[in-house]
Amino acid sequence: MSAAQSPSATPLIRLAAVTKVYGTGQAELLALKGIDLSINAGEFVAIMGPSGSGKSTAMNILGCLDTPTGGQYLFHGAHVEALTRDQRARLRRRFLGFVFQGFNLLARTSAQENVELPLLYRGDSAEVRRAAASRALASVGLTGWEEHTPAELSGGQQQRVAIARAIVTQPAVLLADEPTGNLDSQRSVEIMELLQGLNEAHGITVLMVTHEPDMAAYARRLVHFVDGHIASDEANASPTRPLAATTRSH
Amino acid sequence: MxxxxxxxxxxxxxxxxxxxxxxxxxxxxxxxxxxxxxxxxxxxxxxxxxxxASLGSNLLMVRPGQRQGPGGAGGGSVPSFKEADAEAILTQIGGVATVAPEGRSSVTVIANGRNWATTVTGSSNAWFQTGNWTLAAGRPFTDDEQVSGAAVCVIGETVRRELYGGAAGSQGLGEQLRIKQFSCTVIGILASKGQAGMGNDQDDTVLVPLHTLQRRVTGNRIVATLLVAMQDGADSAPIKNALTQLLRERRKLGDGDDDNFNVLDTQQLAxxxxxxxxxxxxxxxxxxxxxxxxxxxxxxxxxxxxxxxxxxxxxxxxxxxxxxxxxxxxxxxxxxxxxxxxxxxxxxxxxxxxxxxxxxxxxxxxxxxxxxxxxxxxxxxxxxxxxxxxxxxxxxxxxxxxxxxx
Incomplete structure (x- = not known):
């Protein structure tokens, strides 16, 4: 059941011959050397590869934070490469959620307010914000922790708040850049199970960059980058499943 | 947004x-x-x-001597003013509301077993108008008292408080007050002007008729200052010129002589x-x-x-x-x-x-x-x-x- 080869639906994301060049002249660096990639709605894709393989560059382009030097990027049928900075910001605000390795929560700010932040930029009312943030925090298992600031939360809990912040806008795609990079293995497993749950239960498309094969094993599709190319793109027929007996600790 | x-x-x-x-x-x-x-x-x-303003608005202060500024009375050779000068200014210069001749002396006053060092001022009833003074109690001088140099006085609030005590403007009226060798009756109390700023207490004074001061305190006929109050809205410059002209004549100064008196305009000073x-x-x-x-x-x-x-x-x-x-x-x-x-x-x-x-x-x-x-x-x-x-x-x-x- 590989979604990658699903012939029916128009893909949500399509990269066609995408290149990215950094610098000019002698210092020119070809980070992406013509990438073709299609991702359908509802997929869970792990992007892997060594440092300097271009996976982070690809992730930035996929997240509409950066534009390709050449080629086409179609998101929801829109040509992202032709959008202005503000148009891409509006696209991110509406369709994308971000989870970072370093959590990037606002310090001295309650979990609730951190999660509400994207809704503030959308201009939602205080009640809508509060309700949506509470729902998002509940779906990452942090009900009761709304008033705690990042300093009062463990690393795993902070990353859960960050995930709640990413999904509070009900995005089409969740982009996670090394989401377990700062966590120990126990917390990492919890985060991966959470992402897997969000993907399967809520149908959120998840794109995740990781260099840990154990974490990538939770995804249903594995894309390997090497030296600016996609070296392999294969379905993961048996993603890692949470053990039924696992008791979650928050 | x-x-x-x-x-x-x-x-x-x-x-x-x-x-x-x-x-x-x-x-x-x-x-x-x-x-x-x-x-x-x-x-x-x-x-x-x-x-x-508490000195008196629209006031010209005329003093003998050439030096400018308050307290600038000149040396002994400069003649002082006479009471008749005040009369002449009032009758001969237009725009003048009133003129008060004034003499002063530092004294210690005694009453009620207490004494107080203050200034005794000798002048006429015009003094009230030139200084914007009102009476809190009692009455001004009668003409008789002014001419005869009667033993009566009007006291400032500070003097009253120091000698008689009690609430402002109350006790002291009708009491006896000893100034040097003579005793006078308190017939009036000045309404307080309060501290005029910079440590100058204007309420610290005793007012007696000019003749009383001359005969009983100083023993001479000197008028130290002429206080000339101008009418409201009067322009001080022409009045000042006319005043200078008149006084030069009365003091018999030749064309080449400098003024041996000075005129201080409070408006200008302000x-x-x-x-x-x-x-x-x-x-x-x-x-x-x-x-x-x-x-x-x-x-x-x-x-x-x-x-x-x-x-x-x-x-x-x-x-x-x-x-x-x-x-x-x-x-x-x-x-x-x-x-x-x-x-x-x-x-x-x-x-x-x-x-x-x-x-x-x-x-x-x-x-x-x-x-x-x-x-x-x-x-x-x-x-x-x-x-x-x-x-x-x-x-x-x-x-x-x-x-x-x-």
Whole structure:
């Protein structure tokens, strides 16, 4: 059941011959050397590869934070490469959620307010914000922790708040850049199970960059980058499943 | 969008209370300094004007001698005035309301078993008008008392309080008061003018008829000063010229001789003195304005540091979909709200400081709405100007670079 080869639906994301060049002249660096990639709605894709393989560059382009030097990027049928900075910001605000390795929560700010932040930029009312943030925090298992600031939360809990912040806008795609990079293995497993749950239960498309094969094993599709190319793109027929007996600790 | 951005900016200020406080400290001090200086300067100006007004408005003070200024009576060779000079001025010069000849002597007065060192002033009933005095109790002199030099006196509030005690304007009327060798009856009590500022207590005086002073205290016929009150709205310059002309004739000065008396115009004095204090006010205000400017640069400095320090936060905001102008506006609003808060705090501090300092300095406290509004507007303006560059820098950050910032 590989979604990658699903012939029916128009893909949500399509990269066609995408290149990215950094610098000019002698210092020119070809980070992406013509990438073709299609991702359908509802997929869970792990992007892997060594440092300097271009996976982070690809992730930035996929997240509409950066534009390709050449080629086409179609998101929801829109040509992202032709959008202005503000148009891409509006696209991110509406369709994308971000989870970072370093959590990037606002310090001295309650979990609730951190999660509400994207809704503030959308201009939602205080009640809508509060309700949506509470729902998002509940779906990452942090009900009761709304008033705690990042300093009062463990690393795993902070990353859960960050995930709640990413999904509070009900995005089409969740982009996670090394989401377990700062966590120990126990917390990492919890985060991966959470992402897997969000993907399967809520149908959120998840794109995740990781260099840990154990974490990538939770995804249903594995894309390997090497030296600016996609070296392999294969379905993961048996993603890692949470053990039924696992008791979650928050 | 504006409302939302305002909300975001306010949250950000609340999150960084200590830093916000330090940021606005310069503005607080600047605004407080400007307002305090200007308020105290205005108070000092008014104190000077009040003091001169309490001497009597539209008053010409004529004294023998050539030196200018109060207390400038010349040497022994200069002849003093006579009572007839006062009469001549009143009848021969137009625009003169009244003229009071005045003589003074320092004495110790005794009553009720207490004594008090004060000044005894000899003059006529015109003295009340030239000095803007009113009686709190009793009556002025009768014509008989003035001509005969009767043993009667009118006392100032300070003298009354020191000798007889009791509430203001109450006890003492009808009592006996001993001045040097003679005893006089208190027939009136002057309404208090209060401290005229700069330590000069005008209520510390005893008034007797001029003849009483001449015969019983000084033993001569000297009139030390002529107090000439002009009619309301009269122009002092022509009156002053006519007065000088008349006195030169009466004192038999030749064309080549210098005046052997001088005329002090209180109106002119008021203008000169309040002009001086106004210049001082402007000067102090200007110095304080420099500190306000330095405060503004402080805001820019801290906002720039804050942009660097919050690079990751800005990157995050941009990544989750904040528009460039929303980030710009957020930082701009933070700067403006901070500096306006600083302005408000400065106004509060300035008000407290001005009230305290003006009571210590013995000058009136005058609330000046213009300078308060101006300072507030100026400090908010500083927020816009000095907040703009850091804000633009924040808004133009590349989200990827900003997120990677350590």
């Amino acid at each position: 504006l409302l939302n951005t305002l909300f975001i900016a306010l949250r950000s200020i609340r999150r960084n209370l200590l830093r916000s406080f330090l940021t606005i400290l310069g503005i607080v001090i600047g605004v407080a300094a400007v307002i305090t200086m200007v308020t105290l300067g205005n108070g000092a100006t008014q104190a000077v004007q009040l003091k001169i 203008e000169t003195l309040s002009g001086t204090t106004q210049v001082m006010t402007a000067l102090l205000g200007a110095v304080a304005a420099v500190s306000l400017l330095v405060g503004g640069i402080g805001i820019m400095n801290i906002m720039l540091v804050s942009v660097t320090e919050r690079t990751r936060e800005i990157g995050l905001r941009l990544a989750i979909g904040a528009l460039e102008r929303e980030v710009l506006l957020q930082f701009l609003i933070e700067a403006v709200v901070l500096s306006a808060l600083g302005g408000v705090a400065g106004i509060v501090i300035a008000t407290v400081a001005s009230i305290l300092l003006s009571s210590i300095m013995g000058i009136p406290y005058l609330f000046d709405p213009a300078i308060n509004l101006l300072s507030l507007a100026f400090s908010a303006g500083i927020g816009v100007i000095f907040g703009y560059f850091p804000a633009r820098r924040a808004a133009q950050l590349d989200p990827i670079e900003a997120l990677r910032h350590e």
